[in-house]
Amino acid sequence: MTEKFDLLVIHLREIREVTEMTGSVVEFASTESAYLEMPPIYLNRGVVFKSVGKCSVSLVEVTRDTRLTQDTVKMKRLVGYCGLILAFLLSCTEQAQEQRKAVFSQGTDCTQIKVRSPKASSGVYVIKPPGVKTPFKVYCEMRPDGGWMVFQRRIGEAVSFNRKWAAYKNGFGNLTGDHWLGLKRIFFLTKQKTKKWTMRVDLWDHEGGSAFAEYTNFKLGNEKAAFKLHVGKYRGTAGDAIRGAYPGIDQNGYGFSTSDRDNDGCSPCIFGDIAEMKCSSRRSGGWWYSRCGSASLNGDWHPGGDHIGWASGLYWQTWKTPLYSVKATRMMIKSV
Template sequence: MRHLPGCCGIILVFLLGCAGQLKEEQQTITPRGTDCTQIKALSPQARSGVYLIQPPRVKRPFKVYCEMRADGGWTVFQKRSGGLVSFNKPWAEYKNGFGNLKEDHWLGLNKVYSLTKDRAKKWTMRIDLWDHHGSTAFAEYKNFRVGSEKTAYRLNVGKYRGNAGDAIRGAHEGIDQNHHGFSTADRDNDGCSPCIFGDIVESECAASEGGGWWYSRCGSASLNGDWHPAGNHMGWASGLHWHTWKTSEPYSVKATRMMIKSVEKSTFF
């Protein structure tokens, strides 16, 4: 190997070090796409897992779990499969997110807002449900989005399809949760002032239903309450409820997943 003068050797080492550091930083912070749908479209062989995304007009990229399906890439914003992660959290944690992206988690309302405020796209939300006996069901809603924190992350969903029933818009109990803000135990934005259910007076849905959700007059959809194991999943006010699927009495499902997929407006029907 040819000997380099001391000064040149120092400069070469410095340059190589900078290049290595720059490459490492690029690998760490360069986003892979604006959302999971774009990642899947650009890399059709991409597998489900954690990816870095950066929605338009968002300064810092953030990590999400992408569920890569035959119908596109879906950005997961809620997953529940057991009781290890408590979803009885205050407003700040529902705003910013909690849990492990590869396991049970809530992505964060701020991140969901940063995705769905992109008016160049429309969004479909899919909710997957699993019961304690191996059965599954799903509900999909077009035109999904949430508002900013100033609106209490107000929910908007459009046309429904699926086999779980339209619980959000009150197909079972007639209580429409669409266009309502998000509520937690420490920030009440529901429609009860109070609500009367038989001989029960309810002022804050989050207090009895648990966790955080887009409550109106409480309602028939609520997937962030207490998780109940098989044998202890019937009759509880707090649970993972989707009453249009299991209607005999309050039934807390075994597992849930909520995720969104973007569609360009020109191809959205």
């Protein structure tokens, strides 16, 4: 059992004495708080102050068995800690206010952010599409033709893309570097009936060249449909690898495949004298494989000088030869 104690509660704007409070934790009335890493401070009448989590500071009562008294720590130590805590909390308050301002200026997608702020620069933003309960971060590529949301980027070997269904569904990597945003998030964005989406694929080779492919009416199906890919009209300089370099390998209308979720249509697929049951095993990484097909940008990244001859590279076979693994890729969408 614990007794009622006089607790010293440190608020953001003042230090106030609160009397006759019980319970295991006393929280700040203000929504602004901080995360503190410091030893416990022992106050008078057997009360312990310590941090208990991110952005929350609490006062925890001590039971009789701890046998702490006000002689445990001298008052000058308490006063010093209180000053440090108050300064830290005020700093945290200012940062939280700046963060709220930034979030308030952002929108439902990168296109809307660019319309609201024409001079906005490329970078990480927080968006909240209609129907999504929790906002999430995305990388927005701010171009003269609008704000594009990047959902795939390959620039090196820092992040492995040889992952299973759950990882591709939820996303992985670093938004400012190699990453996959997540099929679930792309689905929630593109399912909006009030908007249509354009997908752009940017490609860079190892010799300094580049090419692009754009598709109108981009959207994904839900998870029950294996996040089926749908694209409309093509334009660009890289060729329409989604629909394939030859008949019978059109990836448009196919579900997403990973090593543990096969939707590629192979039973098996025959490549010369090689029979493949799973394209993800041969190509490495998840993709909308259609009997493997001509596009696959989530395979293994290969550096210059070692980028030819691999079956598991980053391929766009209407631009480069079948076993040429490109240097860098970027896939992004914008609403129109």
